[in-house]
Amino acid sequence: MDVFGIGYDEYRDWIRNSRKRGISWDDIALGLKKDERGLVEFLNRKVFEDGFCEITLEEWDAIVKSLKESEEKMIAFKDSKKSGIITNGADNNEFEVPKGNQTVWVNYRKMLKRKKFDEDAIAGIEDSAHRTLKRLSIDTRQIGSIKGMVVGNVQSGKTANMAGLIAMAADYGWNMFIVLSGTIDNLRIQTQERLINDLNYQDNCNISFQLLEHPSTSSGFVKESQLFNFNDGQSKRYFTVCLKNAKRLQALNDWLHHDENKYKNMKILIIDDEADQASVNTSNMYETLSIEEINDERKKINKLIIDLVEGTKNGYIKNKDFKAKAINYVSYTATPYANFLNESTIDSLYPRNFINFLDQTKEYFGPQEIFGVSGVEDYNGMDIVRNADDFDRKALKNATERNLNFSAPKSLEHSLLWFLCTAATMRHFQVNSLISRKPVTLLIHVSQRQADHNTIYHSLHNLLTSYKHNVSQTIEACKKVWMRETTALDKGKFIDSLPLYDYNSRKINDYPMFEEIEIYIEELLSKISYIKLDEQGNLNYHNGLHICVDNCANNMSRDSDDHVRLAYPSEIKDDNLAPAFIVIGGSTLSRGLTMEGLVSTYFLRTVKQADTLMQMGRWFGYRKGYELLPRIWMDSDAQEKFEFLSELDYELRSDLERFQNGCDPKEYGVNIKSTPKMSWLAITSKNKMQAAINANFDFSGYSTQTTLFSNNEESVATNLANLDVLIQKLDDFDVTHDGTSLCCRNVNFNEVIKPFLEVYQAPKETSFFHEIEQFTKWFEEINSSQEYDNWNIVFNGSGKINDQNPWVVKNYGLGLTNRSKLISEKNDEKNLIDIRILRSPIDLLADVPLEFASRVDFKGLSRNQKRITQEYKSYRKLVGLEKTPLLTIYRIKKDYKYLSNSNKINKTREDMCAVDDLVGLMITMPGQKINDNHVVTITIDLAKHKEFDYED
Numbered sequence: 001m002d003v004f005g006i007g008y009d010e011y012r013d014w015i016r017n018s019r020k021r022g023i024s025w026d027d028i029a030l031g032l033k034k035d036e037r038g039l040v041e042f043l044n045r046k047v048f049e050d051g052f053c054e055i056t057l058e059e060w061d062a063i064v065k066s067l068k069e070s071e072e073k074m075i076a077f078k079d080s081k082k083s084g085i086i087t088n089g090a091d092n093n094e095f096e097v098p099k100g101n102q103t104v105w106v107n108y109r110k111m112l113k114r115k116k117f118d119e120d121a122i123a124g125i126e127d128s129a130h131r132t133l134k135r136l137s138i139d140t141r142q143i144g145s146i147k148g149m150v151v152g153n154v155q156s157g158k159t160a161n162m163a164g165l166i167a168m169a170a171d172y173g174w175n176m177f178i179v180l181s182g183t184i185d186n187l188r189i190q191t192q193e194r195l196i197n198d199l200n201y202q203d204n205c206n207i208s209f210q211l212l213e214h215p216s217t218s219s220g221f222v223k224e225s226q227l228f229n230f231n232d233g234q235s236k237r238y239f240t241v242c243l244k245n246a247k248r249l250q251a252l253n254d255w256l257h258h259d260e261n262k263y264k265n266m267k268i269l270i271i272d273d274e275a276d277q278a279s280v281n282t283s284n285m286y287e288t289l290s291i292e293e294i295n296d297e298r299k300k301i302n303k304l305i306i307d308l309v310e311g312t313k314n315g316y317i318k319n320k321d322f323k324a325k326a327i328n329y330v331s332y333t334a335t336p337y338a339n340f341l342n343e344s345t346i347d348s349l350y351p352r353n354f355i356n357f358l359d360q361t362k363e364y365f366g367p368q369e370i371f372g373v374s375g376v377e378d379y380n381g382m383d384i385v386r387n388a389d390d391f392d393r394k395a396l397k398n399a400t401e402r403n404l405n406f407s408a409p410k411s412l413e414h415s416l417l418w419f420l421c422t423a424a425t426m427r428h429f430q431v432n433s434l435i436s437r438k439p440v441t442l443l444i445h446v447s448q449r450q451a452d453h454n455t456i457y458h459s460l461h462n463l464l465t466s467y468k469h470n471v472s473q474t475i476e477a478c479k480k481v482w483m484r485e486t487t488a489l490d491k492g493k494f495i496d497s498l499p500l501y502d503y504n505s506r507k508i509n510d511y512p513m514f515e516e517i518e519i520y521i522e523e524l525l526s527k528i529s530y531i532k533l534d535e536q537g538n539l540n541y542h543n544g545l546h547i548c549v550d551n552c553a554n555n556m557s558r559d560s561d562d563h564v565r566l567a568y569p570s571e572i573k574d575d576n577l578a579p580a581f582i583v584i585g586g587s588t589l590s591r592g593l594t595m596e597g598l599v600s601t602y603f604l605r606t607v608k609q610a611d612t613l614m615q616m617g618r619w620f621g622y623r624k625g626y627e628l629l630p631r632i633w634m635d636s637d638a639q640e641k642f643e644f645l646s647e648l649d650y651e652l653r654s655d656l657e658r659f660q661n662g663c664d665p666k667e668y669g670v671n672i673k674s675t676p677k678m679s680w681l682a683i684t685s686k687n688k689m690q691a692a693i694n695a696n697f698d699f700s701g702y703s704t705q706t707t708l709f710s711n712n713e714e715s716v717a718t719n720l721a722n723l724d725v726l727i728q729k730l731d732d733f734d735v736t737h738d739g740t741s742l743c744c745r746n747v748n749f750n751e752v753i754k755p756f757l758e759v760y761q762a763p764k765e766t767s768f769f770h771e772i773e774q775f776t777k778w779f780e781e782i783n784s785s786q787e788y789d790n791w792n793i794v795f796n797g798s799g800k801i802n803d804q805n806p807w808v809v810k811n812y813g814l815g816l817t818n819r820s821k822l823i824s825e826k827n828d829e830k831n832l833i834d835i836r837i838l839r840s841p842i843d844l845l846a847d848v849p850l851e852f853a854s855r856v857d858f859k860g861l862s863r864n865q866k867r868i869t870q871e872y873k874s875y876r877k878l879v880g881l882e883k884t885p886l887l888t889i890y891r892i893k894k895d896y897k898y899l900s901n902s903n904k905i906n907k908t909r910e911d912m913c914a915v916d917d918l919v920g921l922m923i924t925m926p927g928q929k930i931n932d933n934h935v936v937t938i939t940i941d942l943a944k945h946k947e948f949d950y951e952d
């Protein structure tokens with residue numbers, strides 16, 4: 001039953017509107033009637049009077065249940081994804097959210113609504129900006145500069161959050177705003193234009209911002225700045241966006257120190273955008289002994305930023321009275337690894353006062369949503385990544401060096417054909433008012449070499465020219481790609497992949513019929529060119545395809561009427577079609593630049609730093625109204641790295657959330673996952689993690705499950721044989737409280753558990769494979785201190801135990817575990833089976849003794865699975881299992897038939913088809929972190945240096 005089909009949209013809209021009016025789910029289920037007879041009348045009226053499609057009672061019930069489940073998951077998601085803050089415990093200031101109609105914040109809020117930000121997004125920006133504002137100080141002359149960090153997500157709207165903080169700070173008297181923006185000037189200009197336009201949105205506002213372009217001590221600028229007034233009570237605020245360039249930074253600091261009287265009245269807020277880029281120190285600081293030597297060793301840009309933040313010039317304060325009234329430094333980044341691992345001394349940029357992490361909104365497509373997280377129920381990953389292993393790098397290099405034609409591989413051609421389809425679909429959506437008018441983009445990022453960009457350009461231009469001259473054949477090629485892709489990810493599969501997406505308040509636009517978009521494909525092929533310039537030099541867009549080669553070599557136009565670099569229109573009028581762009585580039589597209597309407601990406605870059613690679617994910621972000629369209633082509637190496645990055649990012653943010661209450665950043669170093677994979681993917685460049693040390697960390701509170709299995713006969717047979725050996729070692733089995741499984745209690749780790757885990761066959765691609773050796777060593781050592789009791793082992797069965805079940809454990813018949821596998825060509829090639837989730841949350845309480853089962857609200861927990869993962873430790877403590885580790889063993893049915901046992905047709909999964917039954921494991925450790933002797937992660941050494949006092 002496909003309850004997500006386009007025919008039911010009108011029913012879903014009625015349900016959503018009813019929920020907005022506060023109508024209960026029970027009343028909605030009956031169509032606002034008293035009984036089922038009234039519901040039938042309601043549905044008939046919808047069909048015959050309102051023109052809705054026909055629907056059965058079963059279909060209506062399924063739709064209501066699906067939307068109710070979606071709403072419940074969203075509530076749980078909001079609770080689990082609350083933003084938070086790690087602070088140094090200093091008192092908050094008393095600033096509240098500005099309320100007056102003439103305030104900058106209220107006007108900025110109006111501007112966000114005009115840009116169609118929804119209320120939840122605006123509330124998130126307000127909450128984050130206010131939380132950060134309360135950590136700042138309006139007078140730092142006695143306490144020294146405030147240093148904090150805001151951790152966001154790649155392509156998640158950091159600029160809107162920065163502008164929100166500036167708006168609130170302006171209302172409370174900050175008068176000098178410095179935004180440090182990357183190392184590429186066109187990105188600086190993009191940030192500057194957006195910020196100044198948004199902040200100067202005037203609707204009866206009593207404060208205005210004056211942009212300062214490249215402040216310096218040049219005679220012209222000094223003369224102009226004589227008119228600037230930084231005294232309290234002034235309505236003017238001053239604002240500059242400075243490139244992280246030594247000359248620009250030096251000129252800015254020289255200007256700040258040029259007029260002592262003005263400097264003393266400045267209340268400065270420095271915002272460091274992309275703070276992990278260029279700002280961190282890359283010199284080795286750990287051989288130096290004095291502050292003079294440290295200042296000599298620092299890298300120039302880092303030194304100049306510290307001068308801005310500390311109010312110094314060349315490392316020194318002019319005199320003890322020469323201080324700005326306030327200096328606050330807030331760094332923003334989505335990849336804070338370098339910032340956390342670089343250095344932590346008082347004179348560094350380490351966020352010693354607070355670390356604020358932003359909400360992850362319910363409509364954001366991040367690494368977890370796209371690539372999944374193994375073993376985490378809500379992150380299954382989306383089927384939007386396609387293989388591009390057929391791309392020949394050597395052929396590209398050879399064609400570039402010899403000035404030859406480069407033949408585009410099939411994968412690149414497919415990404416181009418999909419782009420034509422999706423660009424046409426976007427125009428169809430816009431014409432039918434299903435989405436607002438916005439540009440649409442194909443991103444091609446295969447090399448950092450500028451010469452390669454030109455080679456790719458000529459290859460695509462030739463290909464598109466052939467498409468233009470053979471439109472009917474091109475339409476047929478597009479149709480094949482369209483049918484394949486729309487079948488691979490339909491609306492139902494999308495919803496299954498993203499259970500936390502906000503389906504209640506947002507309608508997911510389904511794919512149109514191919515015949516509805518053909519006319520737009522023809523129109524896109526009608527003209528292929530760079531962006532054109534009119535006679536006045538203004539950018540001029542057409543309804544065809546714009547090809548942009550975005551790199552530093554193309555800062556100037558090639559011909560009088562061509563603009564080669566990417567430049568989106570500032571606005572699109574309602575009677576114009578949104579322009580389409582094919583963007584080819586490298587470094588300039590790696591970070592900061594937003595790809596508008598990105599529906600197709602071809603990505604082959606290989607880098608060895610996790611933070612650099614994550615920032616290249618221009619496909620992360622928001623896709624409101626066209627959620628089904630994005631696709632990514634990448635090679636298997638890049639995909640494997642992004643899958644690892646998804647887990648790295650998930651664990652980092654979980655670690656931050658775990659320590660958000662009452663934790664001082666000066667004493668707390670964030671733990672960052674370290675595994676053998678670091679040999680091919682470093683967390684960040686080595687010279688940025690000079691203070692990294694092996695962390696003191698343990699596996700207390702650790703929970704893991706096997707979700708990826710080898711499907712070769714030897715591995716599967718070995719696990720089954722070792723399972724039999726384990727069973728023979730055990731006696732005294734109890735039937736579990738629900739009558740489905742067996743539990744063996746008080747099992748010795750060294751004699752039983754460890755030998756079994758050491759011979760368990762797990763694929764090398766799994767985290768379980770990499771961690772189990774460290775885990776067993778850790779437990780052996782900690783076990784000697786009697787921190788834990790002996791183990792419980794649960795043999796997990798399905799259905800009640802009876803003699804007819806196939807899995808015999810000491811004369812008990814257990815039902816096999818039914819799991820389907822994800823459809824994956826990559827796993828099929830490697831002979832792997834990915835089930836994504838093994839455990840059911842209730843399994844975490846399977847070993848509750850029968851005599852204590854009444855203490856656990858099993859009925860309530862079964863209705864709210866999310867509650868189990870949040871509360872299972874408290875329940876285990878309640879029944880005396882707070883110190884008992886649990887090993888749960890599953891025997892997974894080798895030939896489980898997925899579709900025959902499910903009414904929901906979901907083609908992201910298929911029948912199991914294993915060579916034999918698979919042995920799955922879940923390990924659940926009690927407690928929180930209790931021991932500090934075992935290395936599994938890295939963190940920063942917070943005590944490397946003596947803390948220097950400048951006045952001393």
